[in-house]
Amino acid sequence: MLKRYISGILIFALIFSLQSLTVGCGCNNDEADLDDLIMDQNTTQSPVINEDAINEIISSFSSPVEMAALMSTLNVPFSKKYLVDPGLTENYDTNNKKAFALGVMSADLGYLNVYERSSLIVEYLSAIKRLSDDLKVSQFFDFQSFKRIATNNDNIDSLLFLSVQSFQNMDSYLRESGRSNLSLLAITGVWLEGLYLLTQVTEEKKSEKLRERIGEQKILFNMLYPILKIYKDDPYFESLVTDFKEFQKIYDEVKITYQVGEPETQVIDGHITIIQNEESIVEMTDEQLQQITLITEKIRNKLINL
Numbered sequence: 001m002l003k004r005y006i007s008g009i010l011i012f013a014l015i016f017s018l019q020s021l022t023v024g025c026g027c028n029n030d031e032a033d034l035d036d037l038i039m040d041q042n043t044t045q046s047p048v049i050n051e052d053a054i055n056e057i058i059s060s061f062s063s064p065v066e067m068a069a070l071m072s073t074l075n076v077p078f079s080k081k082y083l084v085d086p087g088l089t090e091n092y093d094t095n096n097k098k099a100f101a102l103g104v105m106s107a108d109l110g111y112l113n114v115y116e117r118s119s120l121i122v123e124y125l126s127a128i129k130r131l132s133d134d135l136k137v138s139q140f141f142d143f144q145s146f147k148r149i150a151t152n153n154d155n156i157d158s159l160l161f162l163s164v165q166s167f168q169n170m171d172s173y174l175r176e177s178g179r180s181n182l183s184l185l186a187i188t189g190v191w192l193e194g195l196y197l198l199t200q201v202t203e204e205k206k207s208e209k210l211r212e213r214i215g216e217q218k219i220l221f222n223m224l225y226p227i228l229k230i231y232k233d234d235p236y237f238e239s240l241v242t243d244f245k246e247f248q249k250i251y252d253e254v255k256i257t258y259q260v261g262e263p264e265t266q267v268i269d270g271h272i273t274i275i276q277n278e279e280s281i282v283e284m285t286d287e288q289l290q291q292i293t294l295i296t297e298k299i300r301n302k303l304i305n306l
Helices: 008-019 051-060 062-071 086-091 095-114 118-134 143-150 156-176 180-204 208-230 235-251 286-304
Strands: 255-260 264-268 271-275 278-283
Touching: 062 180, 062 208, 086 095, 086 118, 095 118, 095 180, 095 235, 095 286, 180 208, 180 235, 180 286, 208 235, 208 255, 208 278, 208 286, 235 286
Parallel strands: none
Antiparallel strands: 255 278, 264 271
16 A cells, blocks of 8 residues: 655645636636736736635645545556656746656656655656746755655655745745746646646546546646736747637536535634535546547647647
């Protein structure tokens, strides 16, 4: 049985990238209107977001983290063929490509941590350091500590603590330097690589739970896609938006409904809290699943080979 199910670095990548977005989203299950995403904009500043909107998105992005935990229970053999060659990061010649790759590498790192591949973890951390150096954000990372803790199976909580501490400092820096577009690309890389790993594993191991997770990515896609379109004046984003239209077409056909379950009482921080449980029900045909798998593979391979 596999012991480790998610890397603290992956959690960091998800949270940091979302925190640094400069747009707000009240997306829920439907694609948001662009006018609703932009709260304030002028010729000198990026769009401004509201904190509650960010928190809503962060809450919704728990699904990629849960994916790794779910995959670890299926006993699917480890396969390096799913992963991006960390050496490719030396070929990326723009900040956009490097930011996207930073997200992809972070997702791959999570997969490696699931299977406790310590030697490869070090390689991917080295690639992440190289990318962060180029993006001028490496000052916020203690990579020696990351490497030491990531290869110690008993210290995942320490890795998460260091990751969160790092992203808090870097988040402020990216906001001040007006580079939130790079944060958006990083989270897009995490999402796309996570979906790629999920669909590839599902090809090997048929599972209703994995199938549901693939369908549920419609919710996350409907948050990301309208935000990407805000930056479409940038040629890299324009190409990304064009590619993602294929996702939009197929995910529009996937239906998600919700069933309210029995409320649960929990004590949180000394206070009694009522948690309303909700179950999502995904309706997705085998053909739709196959199309999502093919589209994901095509777009992901195109982007990592740019």
